[in-house]
Amino acid sequence: xxxxxxxxxxxxxxxxxxxxxxxxxxxxxxxxxxxxxxxxxxxxxxxxxxxxxxxxxxxxxxxxxxxxxxxxxxxxxxxxxxxxxxxxxxxxxxxxxxxxxxxxxxxxxxxxxxxxxxxxxxxxxxxxxxxxxxxxxxxxxxxxxxxxxxxxxxxxxxxxxxxxxxxxxxxxxxxxxxxxxxxxxxxxxxxxxxxxxxxxxxxxxxxxxxxxxxxxxxxxxxxxxxxxxxxxxxxxxxxxxxxxxxxxxxxxxxxxxxxxxxxxxxxxxxxxxxxxxxxxxxxxxxxxxxxxxxxxxxxxxxxxxxxxxxxxxxxxxxxxxxxxxxxxxxxxxxxxxxxxxxxxxxxxxxxxxxxxxxxxxxxxxxxxxxxxxxxxxxxxxxx
Amino acid sequence: xxxxxxxxxxxxxxxxxxxxxxxxxxxxxxxxxxxxxxxxxxxxxxxxxxxxxxxxxxxxxxxxxxxxxxxxxxxxxxxxxxxxxxxxxxxxxxxxxxxxxxxxxxxxxxxxxxxxxxxxxxxxxxxxxxxxxxxxxxxxxxxxxxxxxxxxxxxxxxxxxxxxxxxxxxxxxxxxxxxxxxxxxxxxxxxxxxxxxxxxxxxxxxxxxxxxxxxxxxxxxxxxxxxxxxxxxxxxxxxxxxxxxxxxxxxxxxxxxxxxxxxxxxxxxxxxxxxxxxxxxxxxxxxxxxxxxxxxxxxxxxxxxxxxxxxxxxxxxxxxxxxxxxxxxxxxxxxxxxxxxxxxxxxxxxxxxxxxxxxxxxxxxxxxxxxxxxxxxxxxxxx
Numbered sequence: 103x104x105x106x107x108x109x110x111x112x113x114x115x116x117x118x119x120x121x122x123x124x125x126x127x128x129x130x131x132x133x134x135x136x137x138x139x140x141x142x143x144x145x146x147x148x149x150x151x152x153x154x155x156x157x158x159x160x161x162x163x164x165x166x167x168x169x170x171x172x173x174x175x176x177x178x179x180x181x182x183x184x185x186x187x188x189x190x191x192x193x194x195x196x197x198x199x200x201x202x203x204x205x206x207x208x209x210x211x212x213x214x215x216x217x218x219x220x221x222x223x224x225x226x227x228x229x230x231x232x233x234x235x236x237x238x239x240x241x242x243x244x245x246x247x248x249x250x251x252x253x254x255x256x257x258x259x260x261x262x263x264x265x266x267x268x269x270x271x272x273x274x275x276x277x278x279x280x281x282x283x284x285x286x287x288x289x290x291x292x293x294x295x296x297x298x299x300x301x302x303x304x305x306x307x308x309x310x311x312x313x314x315x316x317x318x319x320x321x322x323x324x325x326x327x328x329x330x331x332x333x334x335x336x337x338x339x340x341x342x343x344x345x346x347x348x349x350x351x352x353x354x355x356x357x358x359x360x361x362x363x364x365x366x367x368x369x370x371x372x373x374x375x376x377x378x379x380x381x382x383x384x385x386x387x388x389x390x391x392x393x394x395x396x397x398x399x400x401x402x403x404x405x406x407x408x409x410x411x412x413x414x415x416x417x418x419x420x421x422x423x424x425x426x427x428x429x430x431x432x433x434x435x436x437x438x439x440x441x442x443x444x445x446x447x448x449x450x451x452x453x454x455x456x457x458x459x460x461x462x463x464x465x466x467x468x469x470x471x472x473x474x475x476x477x478x479x480x481x482x483x484x485x
Numbered sequence: 486x487x488x489x490x491x492x493x494x495x496x497x498x499x500x501x502x503x504x505x506x507x508x509x510x511x512x513x514x515x516x517x518x519x520x521x522x523x524x525x526x527x528x529x530x531x532x533x534x535x536x537x538x539x540x541x542x543x544x545x546x547x548x549x550x551x552x553x554x555x556x557x558x559x560x561x562x563x564x565x566x567x568x569x570x571x572x573x574x575x576x577x578x579x580x581x582x583x584x585x586x587x588x589x590x591x592x593x594x595x596x597x598x599x600x601x602x603x604x605x606x607x608x609x610x611x612x613x614x615x616x617x618x619x620x621x622x623x624x625x626x627x628x629x630x631x632x633x634x635x636x637x638x639x640x641x642x643x644x645x646x647x648x649x650x651x652x653x654x655x656x657x658x659x660x661x662x663x664x665x666x667x668x669x670x671x672x673x674x675x676x677x678x679x680x681x682x683x684x685x686x687x688x689x690x691x692x693x694x695x696x697x698x699x700x701x702x703x704x705x706x707x708x709x710x711x712x713x714x715x716x717x718x719x720x721x722x723x724x725x726x727x728x729x730x731x732x733x734x735x736x737x738x739x740x741x742x743x744x745x746x747x748x749x750x751x752x753x754x755x756x757x758x759x760x761x762x763x764x765x766x767x768x769x770x771x772x773x774x775x776x777x778x779x780x781x782x783x784x785x786x787x788x789x790x791x792x793x794x795x796x797x798x799x800x801x802x803x804x805x806x807x808x809x810x811x812x813x814x815x816x817x818x819x820x821x822x823x824x825x826x827x828x829x830x831x832x833x834x835x836x837x838x839x840x841x842x843x844x845x846x847x848x849x850x851x852x853x854x855x856x857x858x859x860x861x862x863x864x865x866x867x868x
Contacts, residue, residue, distance in 0.1 A: 230665050233669070234669055240665075269661075272657075273661045274658065282613050282616060282617070285687060286689045289688070290684045290686055301674045302674060304670065305671050305676055306665055306669045306671075306692075308688050308691055309688055309691065312689075
């Protein structure tokens with residue numbers, strides 16, 4: 103009776119790793135992931151605690167369970183409660199000219215954390231990783247990193263407290279020492295177990311994980327954290343990055359470092375539905391932060407709808423919110439909880455039609471992109 | 486009838502790789518190595534050509550077949566003949582406080598090449614490698630690199646034309662870019678085939694070979710070779726380093742680089758005999774460049790002799806020069822060909838006794854070490 107997302111018929115295992123996210127039958131099983139990865143669920147008590155400690159309402163990504171899992175986030179809060187600081191680490195693999203909406207999610211959340219806790223932040227652009235996986239030239243990878251950096255700066259981080267670097271420009275010195283230390287603690291069998299490499303993979307793939315691991319250690323940044331080698335690190339990221347930090351947490355005590363803590367988000371779904379995450383390499387699956395108002399209208403064409411096929415049926419049966427992409431996007435980007443509830447109720451009841459919801463989403467996204475474009479123009483001096 | 490070196494009874498395969506040199510039955514089979522590695526023999530015509538092109542007699546290491554193999558050395562000579570330059574690259578893994586005599590061999594030969602061809606030289610100290618294999622701390626590895634650097638400088642390179650660096654201090658920028666490029670061209674299966682790694686080896690071992698590969702490419706040193714990215718490279722080294730450069734030569738054309746050429750030496754034997762090379766980690770097998778005159782007397786005690794057990798037998802039968810370590814050392818370090826022939830003849834005939842030959846060697850080594858000590862003291866300011 104209700105609309106369902108298109109699915110491959112045969113029973114498929116869900117695959118979630120830093121290079122592939124594909125759902126099994128019935129979408130991504132986030133509960134299963136938490137169990138499989140061995141991380142913890144982010145519960146209401148922890149979210150209340152964040153609100154209390156920071157004196158501000160929890161971010162909508164917390165309120166709505168979009169950041170839903172963590173590792174030792176409570177330890178960070180314990181320290182903060184005692185008056186100690188920590189630092190944030192997040193990053194991006196620059197694979198496309200500009201960010202899409204899904205890429206904004208960790209940066210938006212990281213900005214909130216930086217503002218709320220008033221802590222330093224390091225941002226890694228893994229141009230050396232994308233060079234590998236995307237078969238780019240070094241110069242093209244570096245160029246994409248620079249382009250992406252503009253979008254990231256446009257997110258509005260505290261410039262006094264933020265250090266952004268690309269691997270091709272920054273690897274060396276203490277950072278390289280830590281890469282070597284980490285790599286000495288991880289066997290080939292271990293990375294195969296964590297990342298699923300094959301013997302035909304080139305050795306750069308096998309040697310990359312330490313590069314993403316070491317920004318978790320303050321000693322990788324002596325110019326920022328000299329004398330603070332035991333400062334704790336909190337990493338906001340999507341849950342597909344968990345394998346890197348599982349490895350990092352395993353190695354940390356063996357090289358005299360603190361384990362990083364994590365807060366982990368759900369994936370931002372493709373326009374076509376939640377069976378995979380939005381991908382920058384498929385323009386029909388993604389909305390870019392540089393899309394024009396006209397281009398944002400691809401929502402109307404491509405966003406998978408949980409609404410019924412005709413207005414009559416919709417009024418009679420209502421939409422299936424579980425699979426509806428516009429509602430999922432509103433869940434990420436519409437700030438006001440009451441507005442969101444009203445839309446969901448009306449749409450689920452059948453009072454709101456699909457076209458109306460898509461238009462509402464279009465307005466929200468247009469506003470978001472317009473704000474981003476203005477901020478980006480200030481970064482590049484085009485504003 | 487003649488003395489023979491002590492040997493393991495069972496038939497053993499010879500193993501030669503950057504971390505292990507152990508002879509099969511009958512000592513290192515250099516001919517077999519040349520065939521197995523696929524390099525070329527350094528013939529008399531090439532040595533004559535070197536003499537002609539440089540206008541000076543060939544180094545004793547060439548005259549005596551101690552540098553005995555090469556890869557495309559003739560191409561370097563072709564270019565040189567046409568008036569083009571090249572650069573030299575050699576290095577050292579700093580595993581001990583000071584160099585032993587065997588370590589001096591590539592540096593002595595490199596100095597000769599630099600003087601004869603008047604070309605630039607880069608010297609890599611792989612402190613990041615020794616950190617791995619020897620289980621040192623980063624700081625201890627760096628300290629050993631600095632200590633070894635003093636011994637290397639004492640060899641007397643042209644300071645205007647020589648750049649020496651340690652990996653922990655230098656990796657980054659263009660050098661790191663080249664590491665990543667090389668690693669993208671080499672599969673796990675390939676390094677296992679070349680280096681024999683196991684799945685229980687840590688990933689740092691697997692990711693190290695590109696670090697030793699990239700000094701072969703001028704683009705790794707933009708501060709030296711900007712605009713000279715196609716400059717050819719000649720690597721003087723012991724033949725156990727061949728696997729690194731086999732890999733490098735395989736990758737080079739795929740990343741738009743020239744293949745490095747090599748000249749490859751025999752191993753400098755341990756005091757105990759030619760079944761293995763001199764090892765810095767066994768003080769009874771090695772003579773260090775910092776040994777005192779007293780310590781050099783370990784030659785008398787430990788150097789495996791091809792002489793007979795008694796003076797009578799020696800006079801009757803003569804020494805077996807094939808296995809005699811003092812003669813082998815004289816072969817490396819006694820400059821005068823006539824003197825060497827005279828000693829070999831007298832010793833082989835039985836006219837010279839073992840004690841006398843060992844004393845002659847002691848004199849040569851004392852002189853060598855004294856000269857080195859003086860040069861080193863000038864480097865450190867202790868002179």
